[in-house]
Structures are given as structure tokens and as C-alpha cells.
Amino acid sequence: MGRLGSGVAFLLANILMTFYINRSAFVILPFWEIAGAIALLMMIPKSGIRFLRRFVDYGRARADEQQYYGKRVQELTAGRLDEFAGVFHHLSKVFGRISEQNSAKGREELSRIFDQVADHVCRGCPLYRSCWERDFYNTYSNLVDLVAVCEEKGSVGESDFPPAMLRKCLNSGELTEELNVVYHAYRSNLNWQQRIFDCRRLVAEQLDGVSQVVKQLAAELDMDVRFRNNIEEALRLELDKSGIYAKEVLVLEKSGGATEISIVKPACQGGRECRRHVEGIVSRVMGKPMSCLSPECIRAGKEDCTLNLVETRRFEVVTGIARKPRQDILTSGDSYSFAPVKDGKYLLALSDGMGSGARAAEESSAVVSLLENFLEAGFDQNITVKTINSILMLRSQEEMFATADVCIMDLVGGTADFIKIGGVPSFLRRGNKVEIIRQDALPIGILEEVQLENISAPIQDEDRIVMVTDGILDAFAVMGDGERALADFIATLNTINPQEIADSVMEEALLQKDGVAKDDMTVLVGRIWTPC
Structure with missing residues (x-):
């Protein structure tokens, strides 16, 4: 009726109550008070009416409360999944940093080759101080060149020595043998370190991938689902009129507009009451064809039956x-x-x-x-x-x-x-x-x-x-x-x-x-x- 109709109805009700109860000219409520209340009601904006309705409409209050708690559960669950995703992402970064540090250590191993060769071969040589103190840079550069030959050929021989180094070195044969042994040990160690690095890098990538998967699942979980309390009450009423007692009725409206209805009722013991009566009642209330998700009766012989109804497929x-x-x-x-x-x-x-x-x-x-x-x-x-x-x-x-x-x-x-x-x-x-x-x-x-x-x-x-x-x-x-x-x-x-x-x-x-x-x-x- 609207606000004006409600005000007029209240005024007429006051007149009738005055006539039938008092049977005198004395009114229960003065007309000027009723007129003032109607005027005040007409002045309240619609937003104010909606706000006041929250305090007097129990059904709406309950629906809002359900909506609030349902949304809170979704937010909390999505938030926890986001936290898990953050943990996996942090673990990925930690493994990545460890791998980078180990890779840098692998490169430092090269300098130890020269120390080991100098200690085993050159330490007792009469020219040790000449090569490793007065002429250090030339000696070091020559060894770097020999290591490069090892990397290219797999081993080094005396013919690969620079001419000046070959003329000066008193232990070229022993130096060649030691250099090959030490270099092969270095390569073997470096290969194992690279495998460990690759494994750790793979773990880091997998942890980061798990983080992304969890984030995507959290985003999908945080969807808009609404409980339609008014439809639930309408369904309860219509089912009751048809002699069907519904213990629970839940109506969910998803973000895409799809509606899903769940009804818990006493089992009909295979009488297919769901097909013969419930589908038609639900379709009439919803204003569109609805059908049971499962075509077969799967609750026969049990005390209660849970019906899940969705929109009927056109194709x-x-x-x-x-x-x-x-x-x-x-x-x-x-x-x-x-x-x-x-x-x-x-x-x-x-x-x-x-x-x-x-x-x-x-x-x-x-x-x-x-x-x-x-x-x-x-x-x-x-x-x-x-x-x-x-x-x-x-x-x-x-x-x-x-x-x-x-x-x-x-x-x-x-x-x-x-x-x-x-x-x-x-x-x-x-x-x-x-x-x-x-x-x-x-x-x-x-x-x-x-x-x-x-x-x-x-x-x-x-x-x-x-x-x-x-x-x-x-x-x-x-x-x-x-x-x-x-x-x-x-x-x-x-x-x-x-x-x-x-x-x-x-x-x-x-x-x-x-x-x-x-x-x-x-x-x-x-x-x-x-x-x-």
C-alpha cells in the first residue's frame, strides 16, 4: 500500500475502534496526532525506512545475519589460504637465496686449484720465490691459461705450456700431472654442486608455483554467495500447504545468477514425492523450471531425504x-x-x-x-x-x-x-x-x-x-x-x-x-x- 495507504488505513482503523468500542464522540487517538504521524512518516526518506526496518523485521534481520556470517567465513577461509600462499612464496625466496650463495661458492673453488698446485709441486722448488713472489702475476696468468686448456680439451700436457714457463719450470711434468688431477677433482665437485643447485632451484620454483595455485584457489573461494531468506520462507509456506513438512530449506544465489536449493524433508520411502510434488512447487515459487540434481531416489529406506534442486536444463x-x-x-x-x-x-x-x-x-x-x-x-x-x-x-x-x-x-x-x-x-x-x-x-x-x-x-x-x-x-x-x-x-x-x-x-x-x-x-x- 505504501506509506500513504498505511497512514489512511491507520486513520480508518482508529475511527472504527472509536465507534465500536467507545460508541461516543471521544476518539482513542486524536486526529491531529494521527495526521502528524502520517506527515512525519511521509517525510522520512526511503533509506531511513530501510534502516528502521532492520530493527523491527526479524526475518530480514536473520537474513542479514546469515549473509554477514557467511561472508565472514568466506573471507576468513580465503584469508587463511592467502597466508599459506605467502608462506610458500617466502620459502621459495629462501631456497632461491641459498642456491645463489652456493653457486657463488662454486666459482670460488677455482682459486683453490692454484693454491693446491703451488703447495704440492712448487713449495720445495728452488725457484718457488722467483715464480710465486717476484713473478707472481705472470705465474698466475700462465696457470689460468692452462686451466682454460683443461676446460677445452679435458686435460693438459707439457706442449700446452707457454714457452717462457716451460723453459723456466723445473718440474713441468709433475706440474702437468698435478694440474690434471686437481682439475678433474674440481670438475667432479662442481658437477655435484650444480646438481644440488638445480635441485634447490627446482624446489624454489615448485614452492612458488604452489603459492600461485593456492592464491588462485583463494580468489575463486572469495565469491559472492547470497542466502535468499524471503524465498526460503515462501517455499516453506507452499510446501506446508501441500502437506509436505520441510525440516530445512536453504536457497543459495551465486554470483553468476545460478540458484541452488536444498530441502531436507522426511523420506517418502521411494514414493518419488520429490518428482511428483516438490519440483512443481519449487518451480512455481521460483518462477522458472527447477529439477532435482539427482534423477534417482538415493534416500529410500532412510529417515530423512535431502533434495538438491537446480534450474532445469534446456538442452x-x-x-x-x-x-x-x-x-x-x-x-x-x-x-x-x-x-x-x-x-x-x-x-x-x-x-x-x-x-x-x-x-x-x-x-x-x-x-x-x-x-x-x-x-x-x-x-x-x-x-x-x-x-x-x-x-x-x-x-x-x-x-x-x-x-x-x-x-x-x-x-x-x-x-x-x-x-x-x-x-x-x-x-x-x-x-x-x-x-x-x-x-x-x-x-x-x-x-x-x-x-x-x-x-x-x-x-x-x-x-x-x-x-x-x-x-x-x-x-x-x-x-x-x-x-x-x-x-x-x-x-x-x-x-x-x-x-x-x-x-x-x-x-x-x-x-x-x-x-x-x-x-x-x-x-x-x-x-x-x-x-x-
Whole structure:
């Protein structure tokens, strides 16, 4: 009614109470006081009304309190993760400084060679004082030149001595032998010191990498989640009207706008009350289709049932896969995944490890499994890819990398995001037309920072997404432009079955290569359809 309507209603109520209770002209509250109160109410700004409502509206106060404590828990958790990241970063710096100091000590070892040679060979020589006192700089310079010869040839002989030094030295043979022994010991010691330095440097890099991963996870955790208390109360009321007692109702609204509802109620013992009644009630209150996250009853026979409801997906996906390892190799270096992930999204992923065989399969499998785990946990797709890149950088000093070709479909919103890091183009067939989706980027695990640029496209009923590895594209390149040739071939296929599409593309690729797979080949196809 607003403030004016509330004031008029209060005035009429006072008149009625005066008539029915007092039955006289004496009013309970004077009209001028009521008029003054209404005028004062009209003068209070909306911000003031909202401020006063916090003290009298218990439901709103409780919602604000929940929001406050929920935000505090998020901030504290993110803050603790940031502290852990700082500790790892500090440890990285400490290891880095120790390695630098040890490297400097390694260079100082060179001067000890000359001291050892002079002590063992020259100390008892009659010309010792002449060489190491009066002619010190020439002697030292000659030994430096001989060490340089050792580094170049691996050893030194009397023929490598400067002529003036060879004429003057009385123990050239013994000096040569001692110099070779001492230099070889120095090189062996230096090699071990370098290995220790490399190990410590690797530990420093890994600690710094762990610090970056923890920071990224902390940033993802510090997201905006809101508790919708008003919707919770509305759901409780509507469920109660339908004879359904809800012990707990929790409504979460995430930063992206996705809503998730959790309801704890007495179990219906397999009566599928959730499907027959709860989904419809929740959808009506929310004003949009909502459905249970799990299609099957997993609480039958238990006292309570926990229902998790999310927005109903507009689309569903069915997939097909075709693979062929390189000739004479039993294990394909390509890995793939297709799976539903959090918030009504669906993942299609391909990864091609460097080379072929078991080692390539290990790298590509790591990329795919990490993608699944991070996205299923609800992490942002960009942070997921950056974190996986950091993890791969930590795994080994050797040059190991893998491509990441990812398509994440939002089956609620009706969009598809393509992320390509070293992956070859993908193909979107709609009707009789085929769109080529490409993006140039280095494979994952090469650079410390990966530059991501998502390619977004709307999806429709009966769209087909075809993703391939470079072995397939190389086979079609025999006909000229491999991308265009593959797109034209996909356009000629008269089937909507994703497995038949994958098999047809694989057969045509092998036909172009005379039946011989010269590289690992993988085709992943996803068909999008609208449920009835």
C-alpha cells in the first residue's frame, strides 16, 4: 500500500475502534496526532525506512545475519589460504637465496686449484720465490691459461705450456700431472654442486608455483554467495500447504545468477514425492523450471531425504568417440572426457600430449582429469586452466606439455564456451552449415602465464560439435586446406548420431592416409538436443 495507504488505513482503523468500542464522540487517538504521524512518516526518506526496518523485521534481520556470517567465513577461509600462499612464496625466496650463495661458492673453488698446485709441486722448488713472489702475476696468468686448456680439451700436457714457463719450470711434468688431477677433482665437485643447485632451484620454483595455485584457489573461494531468506520462507509456506513438512530449506544465489536449493524433508520411502510434488512447487515459487540434481531416489529406506534442486536444463547432450593410436604404438597419446559438471554445464575436452605413447598419454591424461575435477568442484573455467598450467610447470624440468581443447556448454543458458590452448580448430554444424572455431595459443605447460580468450557461441537443438586432434586434421590436409576439407566432409554427413559421425570422420581420415595412422587420431562429437 505504501506509506500513504498505511497512514489512511491507520486513520480508518482508529475511527472504527472509536465507534465500536467507545460508541461516543471521544476518539482513542486524536486526529491531529494521527495526521502528524502520517506527515512525519511521509517525510522520512526511503533509506531511513530501510534502516528502521532492520530493527523491527526479524526475518530480514536473520537474513542479514546469515549473509554477514557467511561472508565472514568466506573471507576468513580465503584469508587463511592467502597466508599459506605467502608462506610458500617466502620459502621459495629462501631456497632461491641459498642456491645463489652456493653457486657463488662454486666459482670460488677455482682459486683453490692454484693454491693446491703451488703447495704440492712448487713449495720445495728452488725457484718457488722467483715464480710465486717476484713473478707472481705472470705465474698466475700462465696457470689460468692452462686451466682454460683443461676446460677445452679435458686435460693438459707439457706442449700446452707457454714457452717462457716451460723453459723456466723445473718440474713441468709433475706440474702437468698435478694440474690434471686437481682439475678433474674440481670438475667432479662442481658437477655435484650444480646438481644440488638445480635441485634447490627446482624446489624454489615448485614452492612458488604452489603459492600461485593456492592464491588462485583463494580468489575463486572469495565469491559472492547470497542466502535468499524471503524465498526460503515462501517455499516453506507452499510446501506446508501441500502437506509436505520441510525440516530445512536453504536457497543459495551465486554470483553468476545460478540458484541452488536444498530441502531436507522426511523420506517418502521411494514414493518419488520429490518428482511428483516438490519440483512443481519449487518451480512455481521460483518462477522458472527447477529439477532435482539427482534423477534417482538415493534416500529410500532412510529417515530423512535431502533434495538438491537446480534450474532445469534446456538442452541435453549425447556423445560419440573414435580413437586410433599411431601405427606400431599400443597407447594413444590423446586423452578425452565428456561429462556433466556443476551448475548445469557439460564438458567436452580433448588433450594431445607431446609425441606419442605412454609418456604423452600421461601428460594429456593429467590435463583431462584435472579439468574434470576442478570444473566439477565449481571452479571458474579460466582459473581452472591457469591452475592446471601451473601444476604442469611443476611436474618436471623436462620439456613436457599438452594441448587443451575444451568446450563447456551451459545447458541452462544455451551457450557454449570454447577454450583452445594449442588445440586444432573445432567444428559446429547447424543444419547444413559448418562453422570453424579456431584460436591460436601455445600448448599448456610451456609458459608460466597462459593468455585465455574464450570463444562463445549460442547452441540450438540438433547442433553437433566436432572436436579433433591434429592427427585427424593432418590427414585431411592431404586434400589441401585441412580445416576446410574437414568442414566440407562434416557438412555431407546425413546422420545426427554422434557415434556414426565420429566413425565416419575417422574412416575418411584413415582413407586419406592409406589406412596408416602416422599420428594419434581422436574424434569427439557432441549432439545437442531438446528434451520433450
